[in-house]
Amino acid sequence: MNWFESSLQVFEWIGTIAFALAGAMVAVEKRTDLFGVIFLAITTAMGGGIVRDILLGYFPARFFTNDTCLLLSLFSALVIFLTARCCRNYYRKNKIIVEKINQVFDALGLGAFAVSGTQMGIEAGYGDNAVFVIFLGMTTAVGGGIIRDLLLGEIPFVLRKHIYAVAAISGSCICYLIYCSELSLLTGMAVGLTLTFLLRMCAIRFEWNLPKAF
Amino acid sequence: MNWFESSLQVFEWIGTIAFALAGAMVAVEKRTDLFGVIFLAITTAMGGGIVRDILLGYFPARFFTNDTCLLLSLFSALVIFLTARCCRNYYRKNKIIVEKINQVFDALGLGAFAVSGTQMGIEAGYGDNAVFVIFLGMTTAVGGGIIRDLLLGEIPFVLRKHIYAVAAISGSCICYLIYCSELSLLTGMAVGLTLTFLLRMCAIRFEWNLPKAF
């Protein structure tokens, strides 16, 4: 693996860690046991990527031949579990701060997976099928969270939160457009991650909403 | 694409439009925002087909290389969203009429996808595996609705409505039987769609029920 490929991998690692931390925090909040925390952290972090690999026709999904991501998820889950256990009083009293930290991790993971999914679609040779490539970016970004929310019996984030999937789609689009304009894919990924993250943070801060029918 | 293939495609288009309209109406009813309406319309219309393509081992699923269906879904979602927004007073006062229109679209989509899924199984070379072909018909027909209902946190139609999957299975069976008796596949598909549609409409009108254990 050369320098360029390593750089691309970094986005997947950022997404994995951020989503595993966010997933574990949701699981702790829901009062699942240790297994539940680990299971939901791994599901959140790797669910989107597994769905993406199935859509791309990779068998077995690359995550299974890539122990780094699995270990990163496991480690992140344990960090959250032990932190919550040690600081349980602090944790319970400061729900709003915990929620805000969760949102930052979630937005970071959303951006990192949106561009990582886009890049994998391009690398798999679908660079001329914009719809599929952007769909892959969105799926990688929101897939893990959807599976986690379904398992917990909740309406998924993607239907509850304002500007959630739309932020992932925007990041994926800008990443794809920069790639198409012959600039470096790495630049596109950095810009896409930043755009998704900022859009999501602004949507939370300023309570941006899409229109409703009535 | 010759005349025969085009005729086959028509069934997929009917199913896509009917299910996208039905999905968007459910989303409007549930008061999701514009993205939610588009997302659920596309999910309802294309979910069954994507699951079918994964079961058949087509990668990427054909829907992604076929922009017509995506555009039809998107357009149907926008039509429903704008209609509901313009006629919001009418829409809210006449829930029963809206519900009835929804049921007609849903039954039409169910029939169209049941025979379209059956035909794709036959075309993929599984014409001698009746169980798999009919399973594909049923999955294509009920898959999108199941995914939509799960995302909205509801028990899927397939377990709530009387004679829902059974109607799809009947349409798929008759379509397969007509194909096996050396008649035209196109005839089978037309008969299958009609049968599924009528069965579903009668089940609603006459409140047909399957027996329960107690």
Add this chain to the structure above:
Amino acid sequence: MNWFESSLQVFEWIGTIAFALAGAMVAVEKRTDLFGVIFLAITTAMGGGIVRDILLGYFPARFFTNDTCLLLSLFSALVIFLTARCCRNYYRKNKIIVEKINQVFDALGLGAFAVSGTQMGIEAGYGDNAVFVIFLGMTTAVGGGIIRDLLLGEIPFVLRKHIYAVAAISGSCICYLIYCSELSLLTGMAVGLTLTFLLRMCAIRFEWNLPKAF
């Protein structure tokens, strides 16, 4: 098929029957109609195997070319439906006994599918990728139950019950370890099934719990 292969198949049959019985009992409990009972029995029994085959990249999933499992599920569902219908008074008055019988079937299916999934991963040539093989064992064991619980609008067993997925993972691990130590795979499968079954039964009996964060 020689004697050895037949023995391996027996595990899949045990799992299919046990899970179909357990799934049908849950469906009867939830008061679904006849179709619902059959649908949920088949989903519980075959869901895990279909997910496993998709992860392994088998198309169509082996279950579709193997009518034995489908017929076994169908037959088990009918047995439960008719028993519940005939003995409805007994059934309603003795919920605790019914629940206990259900738990035994469920634990048996869990063990049988955990080792059967492990064996299929090994046979497919992933014998040197322990993480993937054990993941396959766990997925085959818990997949069907997760799909059933999601369809019924409940938090899946795997997040509610103590030592559920952990029992499946333990059985899969011991089976894999015995295989790696050059002993017969068949021995490993028998030991793995027994371990999973006993762990699950003890967890219910002695109310074993994993720690929670707070």
